[in-house]
Amino acid sequence: MALLEVENLKVEFPTRKGVLTAVDNVSFNVEQGEILGVVGESGAGKSMTGAAVIGLLEPPGRIGGGQIRLDGKRIDNLSPDEMRKVRGRHIGAIFQDPLTSLNPLFTVGEQLVETIRTHLPMSAAEARKRAIGWLAEVGIPAPDRRFDQYPHQFSGGMRQRVVIALALCAEPRLIIADEPTTALDVSVQAQIIALLKRVCRERNAAAILVTHDMGVIAETADRVAVMYAGRLAEIGPVAHVLQKPSHPYTAGLMGSIPRVGPRPERLIQIEGSMPRLTDIPTGCAFNPRCPKVFAECHRVRPELRPVADGAAACLLYEGVTP
Amino acid sequence: MFVFLVRRLLQAVMVMLAVAFIAFLMFRFLGDPVNNIVSQDATQVEREEVRQRLRLDDPLVIQYGRFVANAASGDFGISYRNSRPVSALLAERFPATAELVLVAAILSLALGIPLGIYTALKPRGVLSQGLQILSLIGISLPTFVTGILLILVFSVWLGWLPSFGRGDVVDVGWWSTGFLTASGLKALILPSFMLCLFQLTLIMRLVRAEMLEVLRADYIKFAKARGLKNRAIHFRHALKNTLIPVVTIFGLQLGGLIAFAIITETVFQWPGMGALFIQAVNFTDVPVMAAYLVMVSLIFVIINTSVDLLYNVIDPRLRTDPTRATGKGA
Numbered sequence: 066m067a068l069l070e071v072e073n074l075k076v077e078f079p080t081r082k083g084v085l086t087a088v089d090n091v092s093f094n095v096e097q098g099e100i101l102g103v104v105g106e107s108g109a110g111k112s113m114t115g116a117a118v119i120g121l122l123e124p125p126g127r128i129g130g131g132q133i134r135l136d137g138k139r140i141d142n143l144s145p146d147e148m149r150k151v152r153g154r155h156i157g158a159i160f161q162d163p164l165t166s167l168n169p170l171f172t173v174g175e176q177l178v179e180t181i182r183t184h185l186p187m188s189a190a191e192a193r194k195r196a197i198g199w200l201a202e203v204g205i206p207a208p209d210r211r212f213d214q215y216p217h218q219f220s221g222g223m224r225q226r227v228v229i230a231l232a233l234c235a236e237p238r239l240i241i242a243d244e245p246t247t248a249l250d251v252s253v254q255a256q257i258i259a260l261l262k263r264v265c266r267e268r269n270a271a272a273i274l275v276t277h278d279m280g281v282i283a284e285t286a287d288r289v290a291v292m293y294a295g296r297l298a299e300i301g302p303v304a305h306v307l308q309k310p311s312h313p314y315t316a317g318l319m320g321s322i323p324r325v326g327p328r329p330e331r332l333i334q335i336e337g338s339m340p341r342l343t344d345i346p347t348g349c350a351f352n353p354r355c356p357k358v359f360a361e362c363h364r365v366r367p368e369l370r371p372v373a374d375g376a377a378a379c380l381l382y383e384g385v386t387p
Numbered sequence: 388m389f390v391f392l393v394r395r396l397l398q399a400v401m402v403m404l405a406v407a408f409i410a411f412l413m414f415r416f417l418g419d420p421v422n423n424i425v426s427q428d429a430t431q432v433e434r435e436e437v438r439q440r441l442r443l444d445d446p447l448v449i450q451y452g453r454f455v456a457n458a459a460s461g462d463f464g465i466s467y468r469n470s471r472p473v474s475a476l477l478a479e480r481f482p483a484t485a486e487l488v489l490v491a492a493i494l495s496l497a498l499g500i501p502l503g504i505y506t507a508l509k510p511r512g513v514l515s516q517g518l519q520i521l522s523l524i525g526i527s528l529p530t531f532v533t534g535i536l537l538i539l540v541f542s543v544w545l546g547w548l549p550s551f552g553r554g555d556v557v558d559v560g561w562w563s564t565g566f567l568t569a570s571g572l573k574a575l576i577l578p579s580f581m582l583c584l585f586q587l588t589l590i591m592r593l594v595r596a597e598m599l600e601v602l603r604a605d606y607i608k609f610a611k612a613r614g615l616k617n618r619a620i621h622f623r624h625a626l627k628n629t630l631i632p633v634v635t636i637f638g639l640q641l642g643g644l645i646a647f648a649i650i651t652e653t654v655f656q657w658p659g660m661g662a663l664f665i666q667a668v669n670f671t672d673v674p675v676m677a678a679y680l681v682m683v684s685l686i687f688v689i690i691n692t693s694v695d696l697l698y699n700v701i702d703p704r705l706r707t708d709p710t711r712a713t714g715k716g717a
Contacts, residue, residue: 121611153614160612165605169704170627179623180613215703231613 067094068271069118069239070134074141076113076122076295077129078342085342087113087126089295092369095239098269100262102286102303104277104318106339109292111275115241117141118273119158120148135239154184157232159261161244163225167216173200173227174212177234184235199230203260222253226260233264240265240272246281254278258285279322283307288375291315294339294350301375311377313357349380357381395695399688404455406684410677411454417673463678468670473678476663481682482562483553484659487651488644490579495586496637502587503594507602508621518591525588530647534581534654541577549574551656578655582647586640593636597629604628631702638694642687 076088088110095101103111116122118133120140133141140151152158160166168176177196181187187195193212200208203226216224225245232240242261246254262285265272274286282289283303290300291312299312310316320333337354346352352362359380367378414420421438429437438444442453457463463473506515525533542550554570556563565571601607602625610620649661656662660679667675698705 119612121608149611149614149616151614152612158609158612160605160609162605166609168606168610168624168628170702171624172703179615179619183613183615183619217704228609231609235614 066137068097068099068136069095069273070137071114071118071131072134073131074114074117074133075128075130076110076117076126078126080125082343084129086129087295087342088117090131091292091295091297092131093290093297093300095271095273097238098265098271099288100265100272100274100286102282102289103273103275103292104279104282104289105292105298106277108339108342110295111292112243113295114292115158115243115273115275119152119156119241121152121158150184153180153232153237154235155237155239157235157237157240159225159228159232159240159242159245162248163221163228164248166228167224167231169216172213172215173219174214177212177227177231180231181234196230196234199234200227202264203227203230204256205230221249222257225249225253225257229257229261229264233268233270236268236270238270240270241275242272243275244277245274246276246278254281261285279307279318291318294345295342296350297369297376297378298351299372299375299377299379300369301373301377305374309373311372311375311382312351312379313355313381314351315377317354317356349378391699392696395692399692402688403681403685407455407458407681408451410458410680411451413677413680414673417671420673458678458681463681464674466667466672466675468667468672468675473674476675477660477678477682478561479563480658480660480663482564483657484645484648484652484661486565487575487578487582487657487659488641488648490575491583491586491644492637492641494579495583495590495640498583499587499590500594500633503591504598504621504626506591507595507598510599519595522588522591525584526592530581530585531650531654533584534578534651537577537581538654548577550577553658578651578657581654582644582651585647586637586644589640590633590637593633594629597632598625601625601628627701631698634694634697634701638690638697641690642683645683645686 071094072092074088074091075086078085078087091110091114093101103114105111113122113126116126117128120143122128128141131141132139135151135155140148143151167173171179174193174196177199178189178192181192181195182189185192197208197212200211205211205223205226211219216227219227229245240261245261246257249257258281261272261274264270274281276282286303288301289303289306291298291306291314293314298314299306299310301311306315307319310319314335317333317335321335323332324330335354340346340350340353346363348361348363348365349355349358349367352358355362361380365380365383367380367383369376369378370382372379372382421434421441421443424441425434425437435444443450445453461474463477465471466473466476469476502518506512506518509515538550541548549570552574553565554572554574555568556565556571557567558564559567565575607620607625610624615624648657648659649664651657652659652661653665660682663675664679666672667679
């Protein structure tokens, strides 16, 4: 049984003009110790999926359907207090901006000890020891001195290390990392990704890595899910999806990554932009931009079908002839 | 920290010297003091004699120095009207104002902060919306109107509380307190409520606005993601961040409380410094006015300096001294 099973997840936003569906019929699994990358353009629903899993959808957003199971146990219908106990203890989260993720008025030690003691029955002294251990674990030099320092005394990269320590200090088995390196310097990004990968491997923790950086995905993830306009376009092993993408959208994404070579080539771009939630076209949501579009695409909405090692939602694989 | 303290204290001394200078000039602006002392048909020789005896012929700077030196030792001269030392008059009146302002300040914090938190945490509740409307009324009604309404309802119609005075007071050393008798405490209720009403609504609205802002912050979202209890998130993480601007405003408003006390003391015939000041203005009692000015400025300066020091305790980012910053807590 997979660690996390998401089945037909739907996230809705009731507005005055009707209910908007930000995440539509998304299903995927995350195995024990696996890193699943989630990519897509801004507004594709990747962060929203992560927020739904951890139970932190901003109102009025809500789960409109489907199930989320952790270890086979449903967590999408837990009471707020039960869900609170799952957060941090079983599912950790890391957000984009380490500069604002830490409370400026408490020392990093206080924040670590607080998190540890919320979830684990420990004395203050034990929690302190464990917190200092975690600071060392995420590569912060002189952890026993840094323990008593405030977030503003740390650099951006160091703060993201503290954030990782905070997300992992109660030993959750799943981490949701929402663009964990976007706000960091390029030189620091690689370090943080390597660190995240290492601590997950060492503890056999799984991770959902939300990003729009294909390089990060290629280097870190075991499998990758591509999202477009609230739906899964394609999911599969990283090597397969990156090298032989099945969905025309994934192919377009791959083509738009600049390559360093002797002869500069023209960058392929996907024409147009992702539709807004209010006017998603009928049929396949990608049809206005798809280079391989044919008549059926405007009428039939493709479902996720097994293709090679993975799955793709495209009529090309449904035996419909163009 | 030490450097900061010394710098702050030096600034405070400069402010006090400037205020003392203004107070000192008041004596000159309001006519030749000799005229107020000698009789109308005094000769020029008599006038000069008085002037020399009171050393009013010294250069301005020397007179100012003497004024500051005397003021520093608590000597503000003799009241023109009461013919008693101004310092004695102030000492007599100060406890009344201090107790009134203290109770009003405590009330505004003790009610304002919890109400602000409540309305921020339950923004759509009926009680919250009602409190918001009430606070709007509280913030827009002039305080003397609310004071008179309070007297009408609680003293005239209901007859529960006295409409004027401090009730019975007990002397503790030179300090006369109304805290120790039932009538003294009863007399405090209406004036302190009138005085605190504006601050109370201001603090409540400020706490609410700040709290709503802080609850949207990333570190609150991350605290939720760490599975912290709601109590810890609201009252530890959010409240502490909310309190920084509240401390600023409260510091400024505490000075405002002392200033507004003049109106409250007039409405309730409260025998405090404000009432003394109004009396002094009516009779052009310059030494009392000068002393009041210096006293109130001193209180302002003390409060503002304390607020600056308090920031350092609350917000670690402001602790400039590196040895201090790496230390534990405040």
